[in-house]
Amino acid sequence: MSDPLIPEAVVVIDDDYAMRFSCGKILSKMGLRVQVFEDGTRGLEAVTAVKPGLVVVDLKMPGISGLEVISRVHQIDPQIILIVMTGYATIDTAVEAMKSGAYDFLPKPFSPDELRLIVNRGLERRRLAIESQRGEVDRALLKRTFVTFVSHQLRSPLAAIHQYLDVLLRLEEMGDSPARRREWIGRCLKRTEELQGLIADWLTLARVEGGTLLKERVEVDIKSTIVNILENYRPMAAAEDVALEASLPKEEIHVRGDRTCVSVVFDNLITNAIKYNRRGGKVTVSGGLSDGEIVVAVSDTGVGIPEKYRPFLFDEFFRIKEDGAKRTEGTGLGLHISKRIVSEMGGSIEVESQAGVGSTFRVHLPAWREPSDAEIGGWQ
């Protein structure tokens, strides 16, 4: 494939010596590796051997015609760009050449600039075609890796549960151990919850990608959403010795959106703030309304997020792999999902962080407005 450091190879086929000479000169001055041939047969041999990026061929030649050359080059490598030169410029011949696969045609006589222009365009087109192909290969590879990754994530808890139950049955034949049974059943339950969490995350992501996430557009009360989430996580926070604090304004803060989605946004931020905190630390959720915009901040007193990771924080599956970082369960999709939802709602998320102090995630959302009479009238 083309290496940017190696000049692109070009083959010129024309029975006219002067044409071969001048084309050769112009193209090598452009930094291309040029080979010139006086007939189609020799030209095709070279194309097979060298696999150039571009071939310039005269349509009217004795021996193998230009059109024949085009079709043969295509057989050798359909990605080679073909430019035909037409001496007796009739539209028909040129059109036929294009139909047979030529990229463009150059009526003789042409100026060096015209040749340069057309060759550059042709090479650029080839570069793009190759790149997008590589992109497709990458995407296919990424998709397979993705499927393997998801399958492993979902299968692992199931395998652990199955293993526990299978071994338990076997060991109980040899002797009873209530303590072990309690512990193992408890672990199976935990892994079941983990599995449910993973599946929920994956489904949310699938809906985000599929554009079907935001199901309803109703007035959502942010304050009660946050209060509910904090209530749910009180036991988890207590287990991690992390305090939960809400500092919400007296006035109502409402957005227009899907209740589940709004909940997911803050659920992810709050669970992260609890998970990535320090013992004895604190999570603070504060909010306010100003100028038609709602801002909700979720702060933690964790280790902070190093500057170098900030650009990637909201990427799918991004996890910080550092010695100090906790090894966490979950899909690594939380922030990505939150960001997608917020964007779809016309808002934004940003993060501020200080090493050793903590991080603050700020969500901006347009505030709910009472629909105006014009809107109620049908224009939406």
Next chain:
Amino acid sequence: MSAKVLLIDDDRDFRVSVKSLLESSSYEVAEADSGHAGLLKVLEYKPDVIVLDIMMESCTEGYGVTYALKYLDEYREFRGIPVFMVSSIQETPDERFPMSAEVEMIRPDRYLTKPLDIPRFLQLLEKAVASSVATT
């Protein structure tokens, strides 16, 4: 004297259940929760057989262990040790990793999927230990 098994897997639950299973079958068991920790444990514990999860923190972490055992000088003594590779992925490694270096290291009777088929696992383990004892 019981045979010594080293369990290398980052899934704590898998380690707990398999360790209990093996101990009830008269094996002595040590654990490690990562490839790196596992390699250190090999030198210290000197197991007779290793049970190793392929995909731990990274997709191919298990192969790091087999590579070390096969090629590094400090593990010369363990070059022939039977290694059972386990994974929750159902495909065989040559389907999943068309990289010959890794596939070379896998023998079909040493690649097991999770959850383990207990009777088969115990049988293969017994055979592996018996044959390695025979060669030392």
